[in-house]
Amino acid sequence: MIRMLLRVLGPEYAPALRRTVILMTVTAAAEGLSYALLVPVLRALLGDTPADAGPWLAAFGTAVAGYAVLRYVSDLSGMRVGTTMLRGMYHRLGGHLARLPVGWYGAGRVGEVSVMAGQGLLQAMSIMAHLLAPFIAALVTPLTIVAVMLAFDWRLGLAALAAAPVVAAIQVRTARSTAAADAERHERDKEAAGRVVEFLQAQPVLRAGGRAGERFELLDGSLRELQRASRRTVLATLPGAVGLTFTVQAVFTGVLVLGAHLALGGGIGAAEVLTILVLAARCADPLLSLSDIGGKLRSARAELDRLDTVLRTEPLPEPREPVRPVRHDLEFASVTFRHGGRTVIDDLSVSVPQGQRLAVVGPSGAGKSTLLQLLARFHDVDAGAVRVGGVDVRAMSTEVLMAQIAVVFQDVYLFDGTIEENIRLGRPDASGAEVRAAASAARLEEVIGRLPGGWAANVGEGGALLSGGERQRVSIARALLKDAPVVLLDEVTSALDPVNEAAVHDGIERLMAGRTVVMVAHRMRTVRRADRVVFLDGGRIVEEGGHDELLRRGGRYAGFWEISAPAEADRAASA
Known part of the structure; x- marks a missing residue:
């Protein structure tokens, strides 16, 4: 004992x-x-x-x-x-x-x-x-x-x-x-x-x-x-x-x-x-x-x-001599990842040049969100390598890797505090002017203006006092304040109303500007902004190329587009 x-x-x-x-x-x-x-x-x-x-x-x-x-x-x-x-x-x-x-x-x-x-x-x-x-x-x-x-x-x-x-x-x-x-x-x-x-x-x-x-x-x-x-x-x-x-x-x-x-x-x-x-x-x-x-x-x-x-339970191993990348391009090199007894990512290879945007599309369970998690090193791969700026993420310290990446998830969690306190999580040492500039870029000012108490208003546990779109804007402002060179977006507009979706898209555009981006998306409006699209199914890349190129091929992506585009048009018309 x-x-x-x-x-x-x-x-x-x-x-x-x-x-x-x-x-x-x-x-x-x-x-x-x-x-x-x-x-x-x-x-x-x-x-x-x-x-x-x-x-x-x-x-x-x-x-x-x-x-x-x-x-x-x-x-x-x-x-x-x-x-x-x-x-x-x-x-x-x-x-x-x-x-x-x-x-x-x-x-x-x-x-x-x-x-x-x-x-x-x-x-x-x-x-x-x-x-x-x-x-x-x-x-x-x-x-x-x-x-x-x-x-x-x-x-x-x-x-x-x-x-x-x-x-x-x-x-x-x-x-x-x-x-x-x-x-x-x-x-x-x-x-x-x-x-x-x-x-x-x-x-x-x-x-x-x-x-x-x-x-x-x-x-x-x-x-x-x-x-x-x-x-x-x-x-x-x-x-x-x-x-x-x-x-x-x-x-x-x-x-x-x-x-x-x-x-x-x-x-x-x-x-x-x-x-x-x-x-x-x-x-x-x-x-x-x-x-x-x-x-x-x-x-x-x-x-x-x-x-x-x-x-x-061992944390993911930290390198003895961590390497800091000098570039911000991304690469999945023959990556295989297994979880829960099944292969989620199967020998996948894809790269994203610095400053470009990659959209990942596919059915549910295809492994799209897992790609983002592997980039952020929530897990280690079973085979292959995930690289940022040519450096394996396993060769970076957690602090260095997280400094390179800003993540905006579909489900946003806010701590019980003010909007300003939640935005500051992106960079605690930021000045008040920088926090307000990030909030303005994410179109949060109109939200703050509606809240009793303004900046001092409490958002509640988990952000319960804000709507989903308003929480998403706080998350984008947090990512803007962090000012990381790599941005990962995980279906950030999939459950938003048209008004909030438009505001969030504006914030995302500001967030993506000049950065290397990997976005998981179902909305075609988001996908069309990408420089390159990969269609994922069963952990493998079925198709890849530009949006217009994939439509001309008439393959899986074109079928996905034919189903999604009319639904989005109807939704926009009804708004």
């Missing part, structure tokens, strides 16, 4: 953690040794001269006071180390998640990370603050008391010691029997968390469908499964708890019977038997708590294992 904690947290926490463990162990041993003074106290009280118990009572009181001080210091140390480790773990996990490739954040990650960063992390880090001290006390204090009993009477000491291997075996068996139940409960917990997020995000759809007042069956189902998994976890731990209680009580009964036998035979006196029974009873209490503490430790250990798995 300690080794796992240090592996997850890092070696810098080792000295403080070891000091705290040693202090907790000394405290638990001091508690057991203080009970050793009960032997002379009870012997004197039940003997012929009870007054002789006075010094022993004073010594016992002093020992208890010393134990209380040690307990206070060790608990305080555990809390301090625990809170320090929790803060450090949040920083380490957050920093690691920020360095993982964007492609790692696939389906199911929202629920997994939310559970891990919330209750999972608190549960794992509760080991030092709440669980380790009781666990050490439950082990060390009874063993210390048994050592005192052995010193007093070896027969009674051995009888008490008989519980140790049985208790250990019960704990090991319980851990094994509950492992599967604990893992299942975690999966159900993660799924339930994901369903809660989905339920909140799906409110517009549910209300539009007239189902706002109904129960959300997917969420209800996941919560029912979580309840069943929790019940199975409890049932799995029950035999261990019952077995532990039975063992402790049986050993205590054995010590009682043996003590009575020895007293009746004259081997020891009644005072000594009473003392041994008091010690045995005090030994039983922490042993009985092992069942509850052990269950909590197993859950915390499971969370540590999951944290360790995430922290062991």
